[in-house]
Amino acid sequence: MSESRAERSRLPRGSLTKRTIAETSLRLLDEHGVAAFSMARLGRALGADQTAVYRHFSDKDDLILAIADLLLEEVLVGFVPVSCWWQTVADFSRRMRSVYKLHPAAGSLAAIRITRGPNEMRLVDALLAATLSAGFEGREAALYYRVVADFAMYWAGSHATYLSLDSEHQMSDEASWTREYAIVDPVAYPNTAIVRQDLGEVGFDEIFETALELLLSGIADRAPNPCRCDEGHGPAASPDDACARRSRH
Amino acid sequence: MSESRAERSRLPRGSLTKRTIAETSLRLLDEHGVAAFSMARLGRALGADQTAVYRHFSDKDDLILAIADLLLEEVLVGFVPVSCWWQTVADFSRRMRSVYKLHPAAGSLAAIRITRGPNEMRLVDALLAATLSAGFEGREAALYYRVVADFAMYWAGSHATYLSLDSEHQMSDEASWTREYAIVDPVAYPNTAIVRQDLGEVGFDEIFETALELLLSGIADRAPNPCRCDEGHGPAASPDDACARRSRH
DNA sequence: ACCTGAACACCGTTCAAGT
DNA sequence: ACCTGAACACCGTTCAAGT
Numbered sequence: 001m002s003e004s005r006a007e008r009s010r011l012p013r014g015s016l017t018k019r020t021i022a023e024t025s026l027r028l029l030d031e032h033g034v035a036a037f038s039m040a041r042l043g044r045a046l047g048a049d050q051t052a053v054y055r056h057f058s059d060k061d062d063l064i065l066a067i068a069d070l071l072l073e074e075v076l077v078g079f080v081p082v083s084c085w086w087q088t089v090a091d092f093s094r095r096m097r098s099v100y101k102l103h104p105a106a107g108s109l110a111a112i113r114i115t116r117g118p119n120e121m122r123l124v125d126a127l128l129a130a131t132l133s134a135g136f137e138g139r140e141a142a143l144y145y146r147v148v149a150d151f152a153m154y155w156a157g158s159h160a161t162y163l164s165l166d167s168e169h170q171m172s173d174e175a176s177w178t179r180e181y182a183i184v185d186p187v188a189y190p191n192t193a194i195v196r197q198d199l200g201e202v203g204f205d206e207i208f209e210t211a212l213e214l215l216l217s218g219i220a221d222r223a224p225n226p227c228r229c230d231e232g233h234g235p236a237a238s239p240d241d242a243c244a245r246r247s248r249h
Numbered sequence: 250m251s252e253s254r255a256e257r258s259r260l261p262r263g264s265l266t267k268r269t270i271a272e273t274s275l276r277l278l279d280e281h282g283v284a285a286f287s288m289a290r291l292g293r294a295l296g297a298d299q300t301a302v303y304r305h306f307s308d309k310d311d312l313i314l315a316i317a318d319l320l321l322e323e324v325l326v327g328f329v330p331v332s333c334w335w336q337t338v339a340d341f342s343r344r345m346r347s348v349y350k351l352h353p354a355a356g357s358l359a360a361i362r363i364t365r366g367p368n369e370m371r372l373v374d375a376l377l378a379a380t381l382s383a384g385f386e387g388r389e390a391a392l393y394y395r396v397v398a399d400f401a402m403y404w405a406g407s408h409a410t411y412l413s414l415d416s417e418h419q420m421s422d423e424a425s426w427t428r429e430y431a432i433v434d435p436v437a438y439p440n441t442a443i444v445r446q447d448l449g450e451v452g453f454d455e456i457f458e459t460a461l462e463l464l465l466s467g468i469a470d471r472a473p474n475p476c477r478c479d480e481g482h483g484p485a486a487s488p489d490d491a492c493a494r495r496s497r498h
Numbered sequence: 499a500c501c502t503g504a505a506c507a508c509c510g511t512t513c514a515a516g517t
Numbered sequence: 518a519c520c521t522g523a524a525c526a527c528c529g530t531t532c533a534a535g536t
Contacts, residue, residue: 141443195377
């Protein structure tokens with residue numbers, strides 16, 4: 001935490017770069033949330049005047065795109081496309097969500113932003129490779145690529161936004177809102193009353209994994225090529241579930 | 250547009266209510282976007298001092314929740330749960346997204362916010378009725394309810410946010426970003442190069458309908474009860490596709 | 499009880515001036 | 518070429534004063 005300095009001397013010439021500014025922004029967002037992400041606080045954290053950032057970014061939105069690219073870079077760390085397209089898409093979706101959950105404030109700002117940077121291009125190409133290896137062609141390949149890419153983006157972004165709002169309102173418990181339904185009026189809302197106990201016990205991880213499995217098994221049903229792996233597809237997909245479904249073709 | 254008044258006299262006593270303030274906010278957001286949604290402009294639009302709003306809402310976030318509830322109210326207009334759970338869930342998801350697309354600025358602010366108002370409770374109960382009628386019970390019913398509710402919320406919110414950003418950056422064409430991939434380097438990104446022509450031709454409506462159909466057909470595969478309707482399930486689901494799948498059980 | 503308006507502590511961004 | 522700092526036009530919110 002070198003956010004404030006008692007005495008600040010003029011910074012040496014090339015000490016501010018796009019990367020250091022973006023990294024410092026990300027640290028600031030991680031530590032103090034969206035509310036603390038102002039140009040004034042960023043300048044202080046950099047040991048520079050707040051307006052020095054404008055030499056490197058045209059405006060705050062431009063800086064946010066650089067932060068979004070940092071997140072994508074983190075998604076790419078350890079992401080290795082494999083021959084099985086199911087595994088590749090599932091791995092990408094999980095990594096995307098993990099990184100956004102690790103950086104909820106940055107994730108909420110980066111959500112659905114298109115950076116057009118090399119990190120994004122690499123991810124797009126890897127996902128398209130998976131879609132093509134599933135046997136889809138042309139327009140259909142583009143469609144299913146968009147479906148899985150948007151799915152991963154929207155869920156990661158939405159969960160990050162939720163966590164970001166949550167920590168700002170200091171409620172921390174991710175399932176707290178569902179507990180409010182436990183005291184619902186059974187006459188006005190009979191169906192809610194039936195599952196009132198269960199609603200609070202379903203967590204975001206399980207919801208995400210279920211949605212992911214539904215999506216991928218649906219695509220597998222429609223894909224010309226089954227994937228080339230013989231085992232299960234991760235935590236939520238048991239072998240006899242996912243692979244048996246694919247072997248119908 | 251009565252946003253500005255040359256001369257403003259003191260407002261009569263009960264002329265400001267939660268509802269009129271929320272409705273004026275929604276109109277302001279629709280007409281001028283998120284950037285124009287300030288307490289100062291809201292006050293002017295109401296013909297009142299900007300601080301008068303604080304008599305009715307504790308802060309701006311409280312007001313945003315009221316706007317979110319207005320959107321849910323609009324989702325409920327014409328929403329009639331039917332005996333077929335597939336149709337009910339599909340109808341809700343489409344209505345949710347339609348309303349958010351009609352109000353992109355408000356939708357981007359309302360995204361993933363929980364209002365706990367009666368409109369929300371009614372929607373939750375209707376979706377739970379659908380899930381239960383599919384034959385799911387207890388914890389599993391709660392899980393599949395959350396999957397479809399979150400799906401609808403995240404896609405509606407993300408598309409609204411995208412449209413909201415879009416109109417702020419004045420690019421309007423929803424597929425413009427995909428065109429940039431048309432000039433991609435085929436050596437560095439070989440898979441992208443293969444489908445470069447097709448990427449720009451896939452629209453958000455088609456992506457959404459495909460994702461919805463994948464999700465619902467996946468749930469139908471796992472549901473104890475097929476739904477009780479004999480026809481197709483809307484624009485994207487042809488009879489021989491959706492209903493044939495369900496009749497496997 | 500409800501609306502007003504001055505005041506406060508912030509914002510993002512611009513631009514002429516420094517080094 | 519790069520960083521500084523005063524300045525500008527905004528923000529959301531508080532609170533004592535009006536009616």
